[in-house]
Amino acid sequence: MSTIVAGHFQLQDEIDHARRELVRAGFPDDRICAFFLNQPGQHDQTAIGGDRLQSPGAKETPQGVLEGAAAGGAVGVAVGAATAFVTGPAGPIVGGLVGAHVGSLFSLSKMKEAGEKEEGSNANRYEPRKSGMLIAVAADQPDQEARAIEVLRGLGSHHIERAQGTIEGGDWTDFDPLSLPVLVQ
Structure with missing residues (x-):
């Protein structure tokens, strides 16, 4: 070498x-x-083309979406249960689904922008x-x-x-x- x-x-x-x-x-x-x-991105390193099977900035996405959906779902169920006298038995279910959806969307807003460096990483010291x-x-x-x-x-x-x-x-x-x-x- x-x-x-x-x-x-x-x-x-x-x-x-x-x-x-x-x-x-x-x-x-x-x-x-x-x-x-x-x-x-155009080096044809994988069987389907491209350089990587997963984008470097997307490694935490599934966990973040699940956390957001769980938190939003819990809040939605609580709000639905509190309004069950008006919405009936479907209130907690609908509230949980809406809350999970909103929570998962909120987690997407926390994703890093294109070109933004990973927190705590020195892997991006060079371009x-x-x-x-x-x-x-x-x-x-x-x-x-x-x-x-x-x-x-x-x-x-x-x-x-x-x-x-x-x-x-x-x-x-x-x-x-x-x-x-x-x-x-």
């Missing part, structure tokens, strides 16, 4: 130029990998990778890492990131498009 330095570019011509410059800087061509990175052209080079020595960063910076790379992985025969064999990039400062 090596330290991998990767740079993001917009155009194929920029990637071709970056590859030539990395080879000129002493990196073997078979330790350089270039590819187009799809948008988040997900943006789509575009990516060129990566394996840097086995600290001086190679600094040289790769210098070359990519000099070529105007939009983002430069550092990762651990394996590039063999020009292919980043263990690249995970869902991993969060560690950007180089």
